[in-house]
Amino acid sequence: MSDNLKIPFAKRLNHIQPFHVMRLLEAAKRKEAQGVAIVHMEIGEPDFDSPAYVIAAAQQALQEKTMHYTPAAGLPELRTAISHFYQCQYKVKIDPARIIVTPGASGALQLALSVLVNSGDSVLMADPGYPCNRHFIRLLDGEPISVPVGKETGYQLTLQQCQTVWTTDTAAVLISSPANPTGSIIATSQLNDIARYVKGQGACLVVDEIYHGLTYDEQPPTALALSEDIFVVNSFSKYFGMTGWRVGWLVAPKVYVEATEKLAQNIFLAACTLSQYAAIAALLPETKIELDKRRDEFKKRRDFLCDAISSLGFEIAAKPEGAFYIYANCQKFSNNSYEFCYELLEQTGVVITPGKDFGCYQAKHHVRFAYTSNLEQLAEGISRLRRYLERRAE
Amino acid sequence: MSDNLKIPFAKRLNHIQPFHVMRLLEAAKRKEAQGVAIVHMEIGEPDFDSPAYVIAAAQQALQEKTMHYTPAAGLPELRTAISHFYQCQYKVKIDPARIIVTPGASGALQLALSVLVNSGDSVLMADPGYPCNRHFIRLLDGEPISVPVGKETGYQLTLQQCQTVWTTDTAAVLISSPANPTGSIIATSQLNDIARYVKGQGACLVVDEIYHGLTYDEQPPTALALSEDIFVVNSFSKYFGMTGWRVGWLVAPKVYVEATEKLAQNIFLAACTLSQYAAIAALLPETKIELDKRRDEFKKRRDFLCDAISSLGFEIAAKPEGAFYIYANCQKFSNNSYEFCYELLEQTGVVITPGKDFGCYQAKHHVRFAYTSNLEQLAEGISRLRRYLERRAE
Numbered sequence: 001m002s003d004n005l006k007i008p009f010a011k012r013l014n015h016i017q018p019f020h021v022m023r024l025l026e027a028a029k030r031k032e033a034q035g036v037a038i039v040h041m042e043i044g045e046p047d048f049d050s051p052a053y054v055i056a057a058a059q060q061a062l063q064e065k066t067m068h069y070t071p072a073a074g075l076p077e078l079r080t081a082i083s084h085f086y087q088c089q090y091k092v093k094i095d096p097a098r099i100i101v102t103p104g105a106s107g108a109l110q111l112a113l114s115v116l117v118n119s120g121d122s123v124l125m126a127d128p129g130y131p132c133n134r135h136f137i138r139l140l141d142g143e144p145i146s147v148p149v150g151k152e153t154g155y156q157l158t159l160q161q162c163q164t165v166w167t168t169d170t171a172a173v174l175i176s177s178p179a180n181p182t183g184s185i186i187a188t189s190q191l192n193d194i195a196r197y198v199k200g201q202g203a204c205l206v207v208d209e210i211y212h213g214l215t216y217d218e219q220p221p222t223a224l225a226l227s228e229d230i231f232v233v234n235s236f237s238k239y240f241g242m243t244g245w246r247v248g249w250l251v252a253p254k255v256y257v258e259a260t261e262k263l264a265q266n267i268f269l270a271a272c273t274l275s276q277y278a279a280i281a282a283l284l285p286e287t288k289i290e291l292d293k294r295r296d297e298f299k300k301r302r303d304f305l306c307d308a309i310s311s312l313g314f315e316i317a318a319k320p321e322g323a324f325y326i327y328a329n330c331q332k333f334s335n336n337s338y339e340f341c342y343e344l345l346e347q348t349g350v351v352i353t354p355g356k357d358f359g360c361y362q363a364k365h366h367v368r369f370a371y372t373s374n375l376e377q378l379a380e381g382i383s384r385l386r387r388y389l390e391r392r393a394e
Numbered sequence: 395m396s397d398n399l400k401i402p403f404a405k406r407l408n409h410i411q412p413f414h415v416m417r418l419l420e421a422a423k424r425k426e427a428q429g430v431a432i433v434h435m436e437i438g439e440p441d442f443d444s445p446a447y448v449i450a451a452a453q454q455a456l457q458e459k460t461m462h463y464t465p466a467a468g469l470p471e472l473r474t475a476i477s478h479f480y481q482c483q484y485k486v487k488i489d490p491a492r493i494i495v496t497p498g499a500s501g502a503l504q505l506a507l508s509v510l511v512n513s514g515d516s517v518l519m520a521d522p523g524y525p526c527n528r529h530f531i532r533l534l535d536g537e538p539i540s541v542p543v544g545k546e547t548g549y550q551l552t553l554q555q556c557q558t559v560w561t562t563d564t565a566a567v568l569i570s571s572p573a574n575p576t577g578s579i580i581a582t583s584q585l586n587d588i589a590r591y592v593k594g595q596g597a598c599l600v601v602d603e604i605y606h607g608l609t610y611d612e613q614p615p616t617a618l619a620l621s622e623d624i625f626v627v628n629s630f631s632k633y634f635g636m637t638g639w640r641v642g643w644l645v646a647p648k649v650y651v652e653a654t655e656k657l658a659q660n661i662f663l664a665a666c667t668l669s670q671y672a673a674i675a676a677l678l679p680e681t682k683i684e685l686d687k688r689r690d691e692f693k694k695r696r697d698f699l700c701d702a703i704s705s706l707g708f709e710i711a712a713k714p715e716g717a718f719y720i721y722a723n724c725q726k727f728s729n730n731s732y733e734f735c736y737e738l739l740e741q742t743g744v745v746i747t748p749g750k751d752f753g754c755y756q757a758k759h760h761v762r763f764a765y766t767s768n769l770e771q772l773a774e775g776i777s778r779l780r781r782y783l784e785r786r787a788e
Contacts, residue, residue, distance in 0.1 A: 018656040067638035119513040119535045135660040141513045171402045244461035244667030262412040266529040272666040273638030
């Protein structure tokens with residue numbers, strides 16, 4: 001395209017950043033290609049394969065079913081199975097009609113925000129947080145309001161913070177619990193206070209529960225237990241170990257179901273048919289046994305890694321209660337966590353994610369460790385870091 | 395949610411209609427449940443199963459591969475295979491770096507429009523046309539400008555029409571060829587004229603080629619052969635028979651690749667991994683033999699159905715050259731095609747799609763017949779329609 005012609009470029013792209021860790025990963029891959037053994041502590045997906053029952057269900061569906069479009073809201077038997085899951089897991093009754101199966105939680109977030117947010121509206125969310133949340137709102141030309149959260153509030157929004165930044169343009173509040181990158185879980189009373197306030201303001205609460213199931217101390221209730229007016233996003237990716245299958249779901253308040261389904265019809269048509277058949281098997285009691293073993297393994301990794309990186313000199317404000325991440329302060333070593341991540345990759349072959357992938361607030365002083373590699377790998381990573389950081393301190 | 399509270403609802407939802415045919419389909423399903431044999435001529439997907447090599451490739455991938463996330467732009471081997479497909483099929487060289495694998499063509503349309511269209515911008519498209527096109531633009535709070543097209547222009551936009559409705563807010567022109575619901579193919583010279591004009595205006599052309607391969611008289615060139623500045627959307631759904639797998643792709647002009655990939659990363663993460671492995675097999679020469687047989691079968695159906703519905707008294711302005719639809723004028727029978735579709739369902743058990751699913755222009759006088767049922771079914775449908783319409787005329 002010649003330079004003297006203007007080319008159209010939507011302004012929203014100026015506000016959408018790529019994942020910075022991807023550049024680190026590319027550098028890591030170049031090293032791997034040269035034979036350097038890299039220790040991955042940056043990856044946001046479980047290292048386990050998809051559960052055996054899920055694979056078997058996919059094999060069977062390939063033999064027995066045709067791979068045509070499903071209804072836009074998903075296979076009826078999957079929606080019923082998800083409803084049953086809420087009954088068994090949380091003792092909450094959810095009408096399957098309120099459950100819309102989506103291409104990953106990404107699809108669910110997009111649907112919920114698209115029915116709620118007008119261009120110019122604002123949405124409150126925690127900083128640090130999952131970066132795509134901001135970008136979904138930018139896609140709609142809305143204004144993400146990143147509210148700084150730290151150890152004082154358990155890395156979650158509080159009612160008072162919501163009240164302080166609230167304006168007449170605020171259409172929604174987005175809460176992730178357990179959260180990425182901090183692994184923090186919002187207290188039920190705190191969530192309840194926010195839910196009431198948001199409703200009172202005529203706005204809507206969206207709660208991202210994609211790391212539910214991966215909690216290591218106690219099992220929090222679903223936000224759906226608090227109110228029927230909350231959108232809840234969930235996914236088969238994390239606890240259920242089905243990242244690449246791209247199936248998630250949205251539970252919408254009844255009044256939004258029709259609009260949400262209409263939008264799903266138009267923007268996705270439907271989630272992948274085979275993945276939906278496979279996902280039914282993810283909800284079987286037999287699969288749960290396997291998944292809970294994996295959760296116990298994640299817990300061991302968390303406990304090991306928390307102690308290990310603390311002993312190296314990273315500061316962990318609060319032991320993460322869920323997900324598979326530790327958000328650690330690296331100020332003892334650097335005031336520029338992005339450069340520090342490159343330095344660690346260069347000097348040790350360990351890849352971690354810089355804070356700037358999760359927002360602005362104290363991002364330069366933080367890094368995220370993911371425990372999505374096995375204990376042996378984690379131990380190897382820690383010993384490399386220890387050798388390097390001790391040498392560096394001399 | 396109590397009535398005295400306002401609830402937030404994005405205004406764009408007022409502009410997004412559900413597929414009207416879905417209500418017809420629900421009525422048809424109720425009849426089927428009562429034992430009535432329904433003849434389906436409304437369905438927008440091939441009735442054939444996914445090709446055997448595709449199923450086999452999925453089986454193999456389930457055994458050999460892990461189902462983790464792929465890169466946001468897709469499996470490198472699939473992007474290379476698609477590039478090779480352009481070389482073999484169209485003799486056009488496309489750098490795999492310009493190819494972004496998406497969750498269906500829906501994902502590709504959303505990506506292309508999201509990098510081009512600001513809120514308030516307008517996008518030109520043909521009416522009648524695929525309804526989701528308008529809605530993707532509404533999602534971005536853009537303004538879809540539906541330009542009426544009829545038999546005079548071969549049911550495609552012309553340069554003159556684009557010039558007439560052009561404003562400084564026009565960011566893009568969207569052309570589908572072969573088109574849904576008309577099956578019309580745009581003449582290459584016509585497309586070229588529009589491409590040059592659009593570029594001269596500093597806007598962008600997006601061409602939807604999802605029905606390429608399903609053309610029955612001659613094989614049109616891809617728009618990519620005309621210019622490197624055009625976005626092209628394609629899919630494994632239609633010709634390749636992989637609807638439920640949800641894999642499509644976008645070829646982006648080089649200058650947009652980085653932005654498009656960044657957006658894909660944020661809004662989809664990636665297309666379904668297993669579907670991507672399966673799609674590689676859709677591009678094998680062995681699969682092409684099977685797919686071309688199916689195309690020949692579609693051609694037989696088109697020829698049969700065009701003659702048959704013409705003889706019933708429907709008017710077909712131009713024999714459709716591609717896709718699997720016939721857009722027919724039903725004015726001889728009704729001035730309200732929506733009611734007419736219900737009448738036909740009620741009286742004959744034949745389901746067709748009302749014109750209003752494709753826009754406003756002469757929608758009340760048109761219906762769409764899909765030839766996605768086998769010849770026997772089509773013949774059954776026609777004989778039911780014949781009996782009924784003859785009786786009705788008496």
